[in-house]
Amino acid sequence: MLDGLGKPGFGSVGRGGKSRTKVTTAVRFCGWFSAVLLCSLPACAIYGQQPQSNTAPVVVQPGAPGTPSKRLPPSTTGTAPQRSQADVEFMQGMIMHHGQAVVMTDLIPSHTENAEIRSLGARIGLSQADEMKFMKRWLRARGEPVTMSMPGMPDMDMNGSPMAAMPGMLTPKQMDELRQAKGAEFDRLFLAGMIQHHNGALVMVKQLFDTPGAGQDAELFDFATDADNTQRAEIAIMQGMLKEKR
Incomplete structure (x- = not known):
């Protein structure tokens, strides 16, 4: 066929x-x-012909402004900056510093009816109490004591030396005057005292960053800069309130 x-x-x-x-x-x-x-x-x-990449990762170090970047060996690893003793002492000191501010704000409900003072004091008290918790966690995580004073000797540091008064801290006399005042007089003393107190914290932050090798820890750096900005803003508010009372 x-x-x-x-x-x-x-x-x-x-x-x-x-x-x-x-x-x-x-x-x-x-x-x-x-x-x-x-x-x-x-x-x-x-699939079988796809190249197997054995290329090591490229490590590049950015240069300073105006200078080129550097290509580093593949074996280069990042290292965290060493903790400075100044970092530890800053946190320990700031805990004590914040503690006095919280004591001052605790007086407000029983010493004045001023709504602005009450609102401001509540904000300062809550924020500084929260910051104290953060600073204690930071110290404990690094195996450091939360206070720089020796047990049973509150006026001595860990080396047995007399502790210098921290910048801005109210004296015992100033605290007694604040406790005894009421109404408008309390408002005036509170604002003046808290401005003094906040300015002292700004000095402590400056001292930290002026110390070589200090303030490099990321968490501490963020906390210190945020505290600086916040307290500057609150100082401006309190200065305006104090002018209105004069």
């Missing part, structure tokens, strides 16, 4: 339609299998 081109057709294989059907089925299966195989091979080849 010849097809239209004069070539033997599938019907010439064996006798009857069954032979032709079997051959056709076999051809179709082989064609399908070849197609699957051909489609799979490029994917395998591409």
